[in-house]
Amino acid sequence: MRTWLNALHIAVFLVAISVMPASAAEETLKVCLDEDLPPLSMHHRGIPDSGFDVALAQAVAARLGRPLRIQWFESKLDEDSSPALEANALLSDGRCSFVGSYALTRDSLVVPGVKTAKLPDFEGATGPDHRRRVELGVLAPSQPYIYSPLTIVLGPKARDRHIADVGDVAGLRIGIESGSLADAILMTFGNGRLIDDITHLVPGRDDLLGTLDRGDLDATLLDLRRFDAYRAAHPGTKLTGSGYFYPIGVNRGYAGLASDPTLLVEVNKALSDLQAAGTIANLAEAAGLTFLPPREPIILGDALMKVLQK
Known part of the structure; x- marks a missing residue:
């Protein structure tokens, strides 16, 4: 009798699944996160997943009463990569409903100028996934949840230098990664006032913060997140945060598709x-991760370009 009842329960369950509304089958909150963006998100073999965005996604899913599934992806840092197109491709392919820690700028949220894009490398991708192109949608931002600024970091020989403005690094040995936003800011500051103090390093090849930590350079301007990550990995570091934040930064939030406004509201x-x-x-x-609350403008427009063009 018990065996028959168990079989009946299983049959009823299978029927229930077959008639389950599409919305119920899609209750899992799927979030795409960069696998190597400490301390925001980290996913490496043999090490538990960690980071601010992992914990935040878990908290959001709990608020919504939904299970969470993280789709890990790898963003390529090269001239041909586009974070906006990569995020759009992941979302449009149904890999996730949101991409975490998305920089909320006007340029990153415009309607794509192309109809299709390739997917970035993601966990579980097959050979065909690396070759196919995805028809793109239109991105829609969530409200921001954290502010991400650039900050000046000081080496051991300049740790006591008071920094209240970019110009206060004049006379120091400044290290900057070529082609970065910080490079543009410092090279154009004061009509080139700092150019003679600047040493350019190659991203991905030269260790900017390590060189600064050894005392071979005195100061740099970079994303506060990277300084947080370096301090966590090097607890004995001699680097010092200046406490100065460049006045134009970017808010981070979720990016989803405009075609799913109901979930975005939730x-x-x-x-x-x-x-x-x-x-x-x-x-x-x-x-x-140093927490700074979101601030105006919510979506960064052309304010930075106006500063660089002065």
């Missing part, structure tokens, strides 16, 4: 609740 409500409760700040602190 996620925004969850983010608002978590922000109000102080949970987002606490998650950042636990991950070793």
Whole structure:
């Protein structure tokens, strides 16, 4: 009798699945995260997944009462890569509903100028996935959940230098990665006032913060996230944060598709609740990430270009 009842329960369950509404089958919150962006998100073989965005995605999913699935991907840092197109391809291919820690800028949210794009390398990708192109949609941002600025970091020989403006690094040995935003800012500052103090390093080849830590350079301007990551990996570092943040930074939030506005509303409500409760700040602190609350403008437009063109 018990065996017959068990078989009946299984049959009923299978029927229920077959008639389950599409919305119920899609209740899992799927979030795409960069596999190597500490302390935001980290996914490496043999090491538990970690990072601020992992914890935040878990908190958002819990607020929504949904299970969470993270789709890990690898973003290529080269001239041919486009973070906006990579994110759009992942979303448009259904790999996830949101891409985490997306930089909210006007350029990153414009309607794509191309109809299709290739997917970045993602966990579980097959050979055909690396070759096919995905028809793109239109991106829509969530409300921001953290502010990401550039900061000046000082080496051991300049640790006592007071920094209240970019010009205060004049006379120091400044290290900058070629082609970076910081490179453009410092090279154009004061009509080239700092050019003679600047040493250019090659991204991916030269260790900017390591060189600074050894005392071979005195100062640099870079993303605060990278300084946080370096301090976590090198607890004995001699580097010092200046406390100065370049006045134009970018908010980070989720990027989704404009074709799914209902889920975006739900996620925004969850983010608002978590922000109000102080949970987002606490998650950042636990991950070793300096938390700065989002600020205006919510979506960065051409303010930076105006500064660089002065």
